[in-house]
Amino acid sequence: RKEVEQDPGPFNVPEGATVAFNCTYSNSASQSFFWYRQDCRKEPKLLMSVYSSGNEDGRFTAQLNRASQYISLLIRDSKLSDSATYLCVVRDNNNDMRFGAGTRLTVKP
């Protein structure tokens, strides 16, 4: 089983749609959780951290379920500029950051 698993997609959605990405992780001792965004041929950039109580940043909502070892990202009112690959990242108790393979999103007019 991979340490961090994501649905690879691709997700193709119209502008204004709501889309959700899921991620599961295998190490129950994992400490921190993040969603990164990666544009084509660019480096990953932090989108948001994921907190136990869930957190929201504008149109983006992240949730964590430690019991199920599951993380989610919800994007509301999708924009064309949201088109990218979304990476789930888990920091374990050894302090290394492990990445999921990413979920590709394309938002169409």
Next chain:
Amino acid sequence: NAGVTQTPKFRILKIGQSMTLQCTQDMNHNYMYWYRQDPGMGLKLIYYSVGAGITDKGEVPNGYNVSRSTTEDFPLRLELAAPSQTSVYFCASSYRGDRGFFGPGTRLTVL
């Protein structure tokens, strides 16, 4: 702050050649990481360091070596390059393992 810088941006190597990928950060982060990303795939951790003088293997360390003599620098050494090492290499740094900041990447082709 320049953040995380990587050199070179592109490189073509012949099989069996060696090279060092440079990574420098000016944020005084103690944690640094090297990842590789193959086309259409996620990032795989090669090596990481939690501070000067300390390095640890990640998921895919074979064929690579690292050193961390200063807080700022974390070079990645490829000995005897192989076609399987054709990839994009990203260096990242973070403060105590929190959010990571990435460099722009080095695109390496081994022919």
